[in-house]
Amino acid sequence: MDLSIFLIQTMNGVQYGLLLFLIASGLTLIFGIMHIINLAHGALYMIGAYLAWWLTSQVGNLFLAIVLALPVTVAIGIVIERFLIQTLYKRDHLDQVLLTFGLILVFDSLQSMTWGNDVHSVPMPEILSGSIALTDTLQYPVYRLFVSVVCALIALSMYLVIQRTRLGMIIRAGASNREMVQGLGLNIRNIYTLVFAAGTALTAFAGMIAAPISSVYPGMGSQILIICFVVVVIGGVGSIKGAFLGALLVGLTATWGQILVPEFSGVVVYALMAAVLLWKPRGLFA
Numbered sequence: 001m002d003l004s005i006f007l008i009q010t011m012n013g014v015q016y017g018l019l020l021f022l023i024a025s026g027l028t029l030i031f032g033i034m035h036i037i038n039l040a041h042g043a044l045y046m047i048g049a050y051l052a053w054w055l056t057s058q059v060g061n062l063f064l065a066i067v068l069a070l071p072v073t074v075a076i077g078i079v080i081e082r083f084l085i086q087t088l089y090k091r092d093h094l095d096q097v098l099l100t101f102g103l104i105l106v107f108d109s110l111q112s113m114t115w116g117n118d119v120h121s122v123p124m125p126e127i128l129s130g131s132i133a134l135t136d137t138l139q140y141p142v143y144r145l146f147v148s149v150v151c152a153l154i155a156l157s158m159y160l161v162i163q164r165t166r167l168g169m170i171i172r173a174g175a176s177n178r179e180m181v182q183g184l185g186l187n188i189r190n191i192y193t194l195v196f197a198a199g200t201a202l203t204a205f206a207g208m209i210a211a212p213i214s215s216v217y218p219g220m221g222s223q224i225l226i227i228c229f230v231v232v233v234i235g236g237v238g239s240i241k242g243a244f245l246g247a248l249l250v251g252l253t254a255t256w257g258q259i260l261v262p263e264f265s266g267v268v269v270y271a272l273m274a275a276v277l278l279w280k281p282r283g284l285f286a
Contacts, residue, residue, distance in 0.1 A: 004135045009255055015144050017251020018151035022206035023224060024231040024243045025158060026199030032238020033175040033195050036085055037096045040103035041203055042225025048073055048204030049211045049220060050111055053120045062125050066208045070201060077200030081193050089192075108219065117218050122211040147209050154202070155244055162240060171195060175238065227254075230269055234276045236283030245284060249276075 027041050051072060055065035080103070088096050124143045131139035162168035174181045174188050181188050207221075214220070231250050235242025250269055257268035276284065 004138045007134060008138060008140055009259055010252065011140060011148070012144070013252035013255035014248065015148045015151075015251070016255060017248040018148050018155070019206055019210055020224075020228060020231055020251055021155055021244050021247035022151055023203045024228040024235070024247055025155070025240055026202040027228050028232045028235070028238055028240065028243045029195055030199045031232070033171060034085070034089070034192050036088060036196075037093055037100065038085075038199075039097060039100040039225065040080075040107065041199075041228065042221030042223075043104045043107035044073070044076070044200050044221070045203045045207040045224055046111065046219070046221035047076070047107060048207030049122075049216045050115050050207075051204070052208035052211045053122045053216045054115065056122055062122060062208075062212065066205070069208060070205065073204035074197045074201050076204075077197035078193055080200070081196035085196060086189070086192075104222070107221075111218060119215055119217040121215050124212045143212060147213070150209060151206075158240060227269065230273050232283075234273055234283055236280075236286035239283070239285040242283055242285035 023041070023045055027038065030036050030038050030041075048069065051069040052062065052065050055068050056062050059065055059068070084099060084103075088099060128143040128146050130142045132142060132145070133139050162171060170181065170186060170191060174186075174191050178188055181191075227250065231243060231246040233246075234249060235244070235246030249272060253272045254265070254269050258265040261268065280286070
């Protein structure tokens with residue numbers, strides 16, 4: 001195999017993995033800290049993509065559309081947590097599954113009624129529409145590099161916030177012992193609202209920046225949700241570090257699986273998960 005093709009496919013795998021991390025990090029934050037199984041996480045990814053497409057068509061610029069859409073997604077997260085999720089903290093996981101599955105149906109119906117069922121494309125920003133020449137015949141899109149860099153910067157920022165700041169210390173303490181944090185006079189409900197809104201914004205933002213690459217279509221969140229659960233299981237539930245490594249492993253495995261074993265490309269990711277769980281039943285960084 002030519003070295004340039006190997007490099008391109010590896011870069012594609014890393015870019016896909018970093019994008020998966022953005023989505024899976026919100027999922028693992030919500031479950032690891034709040035112990036909520038949020039099946040509607042993928043639907044929020046879809047809503048982010050549709051908001052990016054619609055606002056880009058209105059204002060003519062993807063970056064401005066993202067700036068306008070992010071506060072909307074944060075508000076959606078706050079409303080869901082305040083009025084729905086807060087009723088589930090002391091209830092069984094089955095109740096969480098039923099409620100969040102109902103949210104999937106609600107979001108899918110709202111999307112269909114608001115934007116229809118057609119497939120849409122989002123134009124790349126003109127400044128990032130070029131390509132970098134790897135060889136005389138092969139080029140790599142600048143926008144994919146941009147997505148990789150943005151996702152890596154967000155991953156670094158999340159690590160610094162959670163591990164090096166007072167807010168991160170409170171979040172980690174709330175995940176370990178909610179009652180103790182409340183006993184110290186801190187409002188754990190506000191912390192949970194913040195975490196859920198941040199998780200919602202992360203997955204919606206992933207949908208926004210992925211829209212020019214993967215198009216926008218109904219049900220796109222259901223496919224990505226399954227892969228993100230695989231990432232969370234591989235990395236270890238509740239671990240941001242595990243979500244990062246798991247996302248990169250899944251991204252590279254899925255990309256190279258389509259090249260090396262295309263007839264089994266739909267299986268290789270799940271085979272990876274099975275192998276990791278045989279080695280470490282609770283994931284890499286449980």
